[in-house]
Amino acid sequence: METYLYFRKFRPATFTHTATAGTQNFTITGLGTDDIDSVTEIASVTVTALDAANSNIGSAYTAISVAGQVTSLTMPGAIDNTAVNNSVVTIALMNGGGGTEDTANGYNLETGDIVTVTLQQGLETSFMYPASSLMGIEATATGQTTLKFKSLKNDATIDSVAINHDDAKYQEIVSGINAVINGNNHGGIVTVIDGSDSGLVLAKELNGLGVDGLVYAPESGY
Amino acid sequence: MAENYLFFAKNENNDADKDAIMFPRSAFLGAVSTAATTLEFFFKDREGAAGNDDVSCTITSGAHKTVCGEFASLANGNRNNTNNFTVIKDLNDDLPSNEGAISASGISDISAIAITTS
Numbered sequence: 513m514e515t516y517l518y519f520r521k522f523r524p525a526t527f528t529h530t531a532t533a534g535t536q537n538f539t540i541t542g543l544g545t546d547d548i549d550s551v552t553e554i555a556s557v558t559v560t561a562l563d564a565a566n567s568n569i570g571s572a573y574t575a576i577s578v579a580g581q582v583t584s585l586t587m588p589g590a591i592d593n594t595a596v597n598n599s600v601v602t603i604a605l606m607n608g609g610g611g612t613e614d615t616a617n618g619y620n621l622e623t624g625d626i627v628t629v630t631l632q633q634g635l636e637t638s639f640m641y642p643a644s645s646l647m648g649i650e651a652t653a654t655g656q657t658t659l660k661f662k663s664l665k666n667d668a669t670i671d672s673v674a675i676n677h678d679d680a681k682y683q684e685i686v687s688g689i690n691a692v693i694n695g696n697n698h699g700g701i702v703t704v705i706d707g708s709d710s711g712l713v714l715a716k717e718l719n720g721l722g723v724d725g726l727v728y729a730p731e732s733g734y
Numbered sequence: 735m736a737e738n739y740l741f742f743a744k745n746e747n748n749d750a751d752k753d754a755i756m757f758p759r760s761a762f763l764g765a766v767s768t769a770a771t772t773l774e775f776f777f778k779d780r781e782g783a784a785g786n787d788d789v790s791c792t793i794t795s796g797a798h799k800t801v802c803g804e805f806a807s808l809a810n811g812n813r814n815n816t817n818n819f820t821v822i823k824d825l826n827d828d829l830p831s832n833e834g835a836i837s838a839s840g841i842s843d844i845s846a847i848a849i850t851t852s
Contacts, residue, residue, distance in 0.1 A: 514759065516806040518799060552769045632770045633796050640802045641764040664764050664776040666786040671764075701806035703799075730766065 515693050515702055517646075519673060520638040521546050521726050522707030523553070527629045531559075531621035537602040540629060544707050544725035545676060548601075551593040553634030557585045557603070562624030568606045570617045589617030601629065636728055637708075640701065641671075643693040651682040655722075659689065669731035675705065676725030688717035738809055738820045741840075742789050744847045745825040752849040754826075755789065756819075759809045767798045775805070775822075785852040791823065792846035804841045823847060 522544025529538040540548055548554075563579045570590070573583050585591065585603065595602040606618035621627070645662040647670060652658040659673040677685060692702050692715050705726050706713040714723055740762070743754035761778040763786060768774050774790045793801050808820050823840035825847060 513810050514806075516802065516809075518802055520799070555770065633767050633798050634770060635768055637767050638798045638802075639764060639766040640806075642762055644760075645763055662763055664766060664786065664788075666763075666779060700810050701803045706799075 513700075515643040516640050516700060517643060517692070518638070518640045518701050518703050518706070519726060519728065520633075520703075520706040520708050521636075521728060522712075522724075523548075523631050523637065523709070525631060525709040527631065529627040529629075531623065531625040531627055533621065533623040536605060536621055537600050538627065540599045540601060540631075542710065543599060544727075546725070546727040547599040548631075549597055549599075550635035551588065551591060551596045553631055553637060554587065554591065554596065554601070555630045555632035557587065557591060557601075557630075558628045559583050559585065559603075559619055559621065560626040560628070562622060562626075566620065566622050566625075568608075568620035570606045570615060570619060572616045573619070583619065585619060586617040589614060590619055603627070633708075636730060639673075639728060639730075646689075646693070649686050649689060655679045655681070656725075657682050657685040663731040665731060667731055671730045672728075674725075674727040674729070675723060676727075678722030681721045684721050685718065688715065688721070691717040736818045738811060738818045740809060741819060741821050741824065742847055742849065743824045743826050744849065745827060748826060752851065755787070755849050755851070757787070759820075762809065765802055765805070770795050773798050773801055779852050781852070787849075787851045790848045790850070791844045794843040794845070797843040801841055801843050804843075808840070 524542045527540045561576045561581045564576055566576050572586055590604050604614040604618040606620050607613050641661045647660040650658050655677055657675050661671045663669055663671050702715055703713055704715050738759040739756050741756045746753040748754045757777040763776040765773055765775045771792055772790055773793050774788050776786050776788045779786045821838040821840040823844040
């Protein structure tokens, strides 16, 4: 009977940012050191207006008439895939972009506007490997242990899953993974690490080791 | 223990290239989310070529873990006195008249399938 190892990256359910006029980008945090690089991870983005004075929003939106008005940004449009890189999200300008603005879907942020990003499952946020694909476990840095799996795409490299944890816990991580795979208490799928929605679900064999990050590096992108 | 064989079929007639495919469980390499509603299963290439085979499934939004769990359960199923033919998902609803229906339809959260082989 095969054991299947399930992982999901560290991601908050939502992320909020208080804007400053003239700055359209911001960095999403709380990601367990694995950046967001795909717009597929973003379910929606809203802007809550500080006041009713902002007229620099795209024609696709209802004009702001009251403080606290919430506008749901168009995706793609206000945010496309090139606007999400290394966890930095950039909202398109409605005007003043020197020719790069989006007059329909852009939104010029003003100081005090609240941007709320709702995250979802997206490109490479979760993955599952059969235990038989595990090739080895390596101490790759202080406080980091990396699992190497046979690659999904078979291009002569391997897939890696780096786990960040308290220093000097390599042996305990290895022992825990061994117990997950060879223990009699699991059948079928085992959630090894699930850091979604700002929560953390760990296989009980990894409890107490300070697991606080997960970085997935498949041998090639999808 | 006999090996399970994992079957996928698109909503077609099982009579054209990549309408359906079956892999032994031991060929399964893993699965990865590619979007909110897609999950891709990878298997060892059947011809030993560079690049593996994959089955990309459209699923209920956010149901990746549920689908992975059901896949694991089906793949691990040990049914005595059967032929170990395991339907992961069969979307066929228009089979040729000379082809009998398969009794199980598989994982309910899967609504579409795309098969890619090298």
